[in-house]
Amino acid sequence: MTYSAVDQDFEAARAAAPAARNVRAMRAVRIWLFTVAALVFAMVVVGGATRLTGSGLSITEWKPVTGALPPLTEQAWNVEFDKYKQIPQYELVNKGMTLGEFKEIYWWEWSHRQLGRSIGLVFGLGFVAFLLSGALRGRLALTVAGLGVLGGLQGAIGWIMVASGLKPGMTAVAPVKLMLHLTTASLIFAGLVAVASGLGRREREATTPGVRRFASAMLALVLVQIALGGLVAGAKAGLTFNTWPLMDGHFVPPLSALFLQAPWFENLVDNPMTVQFNHRVVAYAVVALALAQAWAARRSQPGSPVCRRASAIAGLGLAQAGLGVLTLLEMVPLPLGLAHQAFAMLVLGMSAVHWRLTRA
Structure with missing residues (x-):
């Protein structure tokens, strides 16, 4: 092989390197988006369990950061239980329940909220990392950012839903607000899988x-x-x-x-x-x-x-x-x-x- 041939091969490899890096970057973004979608899927299922077990009103406050820690002592559990005793659901549905029974419904709601925090963390860290690396740019970056904004809004919708069930005479959340919460989660999930599935495709389907x-x-x-x-x-x-x-x-x-x-x-x-x-x-x-x-x-x-x-x-x-x-x-x-x-x-x-x- 002549020197010129080697040189040509080197130039071709150097020209192909950016394309290969872009393929790897898109693969990483795709895996990240599907991971977030899987977490949203899990959150919807756990949310269903929270609803079916009547657990959604067991945590009566919205503490996005400090609420990540559950009660760690018996005294802390009693404080949370006393808060629950102040809402209509306890008086009208669960009056007389034991602390152990309260813990069962508390853990469902806490797990649901914890999944929400995990989604925010995984999405936020991934978005910043891929934005800084250049993997997310242009229309893709704006689309993914829009899904992130919708996710943040979903947290607020979730609390508005819970708050509707804390009002006098209410023993469950308002149906319209539950529908809005579920529909928003579904839109986020559909958006994530749609964006992820379209990344890195080399040929367009006829x-x-x-x-x-x-x-x-x-x-x-x-x-x-x-x-x-x-x-x-x-x-x-x-x-x-x-x-x-x-x-x-x-x-x-x-x-x-x-x-x-x-x-x-x-x-x-x-x-x-x-x-x-x-x-x-x-x-x-x-x-x-x-x-x-x-x-x-x-x-x-x-x-x-x-x-x-x-x-x-x-x-x-x-x-x-x-x-x-x-x-x-x-x-x-x-x-x-x-x-x-x-x-x-x-x-x-x-x-x-x-x-x-x-x-x-």
């Missing part, structure tokens, strides 16, 4: 406008269904009308029952029959749309990644619908309730990835 429209509609409808699920949880509507496919003997309940309260729009939040019926109807729509998307993808792009993802979403949607029916029939036991919430996030995550990759 997709049709129809495929892209299906992907957008699927993602939007899943988010709507999760929001309605938050209302079902807030109104405890899953503990009523525990039959399927009929509700109180009807496939479609009479309007007089669905719109029992006045003004009519309050039924959308406070009427357990209306809240659960809406959740059922949109569940049918999610399954129908998922199957239609899989069929359309199979017809237009058989055997492609698009087709495989659409089929996976359809399978997850059917499994989630079946799990929802079982959860309803069994009156929402803790394991089934958590599985139903976790599967909802899986359907959402897969829909977000599919939506992003049809636009990559």
Whole structure:
């Protein structure tokens, strides 16, 4: 090999080095974003456990920093217990509970808040590190920063939700605020997985406008269904009308029952029959749309990644619908309730990835 040939190889390697560094940087950012998404997923599941065990009001103060330490002495535990005894939930629901029973609900809420702090720490340190290294820049940096701002807002929404349950006469949080809290968490999760899944892709997938429209509609409808699920949880509507496919003997309940309260729009939040019926109807729509998307993808792009993802979403949607029916029939036991919430996030995550990759 001549000197000039060696020199040419060296120049080519030097030119390729920045591209290789960029690939490694994007891989690291992708791993970081998926890690944060996994923590958000865990937080949603633990939040579901907090709700199902009635633990969400056990910590009556918002201390983002000092609250990271739980009570460490028996005296400190009694102080926290005395604070809990001052709220309506204790007087109306849990009066007479022991300190040991209080600790059980306290640990659920503390774990939920601790996960929130962990998410903030992992996100914040990673964002600063990748920003300083140059891995995050331009539109990507702004998008990720926006998700961070939404995460910070989520902490405030969580406290506003808890505070709604501390008011006189309240024994649980307000359904609308629970819905807002869950929906915001879902938006953050979907955003994280969508951004992460689009990083480092070398080739753009060939997709049709129809495929892209299906992907957008699927993602939007899943988010709507999760929001309605938050209302079902807030109104405890899953503990009523525990039959399927009929509700109180009807496939479609009479309007007089669905719109029992006045003004009519309050039924959308406070009427357990209306809240659960809406959740059922949109569940049918999610399954129908998922199957239609899989069929359309199979017809237009058989055997492609698009087709495989659409089929996976359809399978997850059917499994989630079946799990929802079982959860309803069994009156929402803790394991089934958590599985139903976790599967909802899986359907959402897969829909977000599919939506992003049809636009990559």
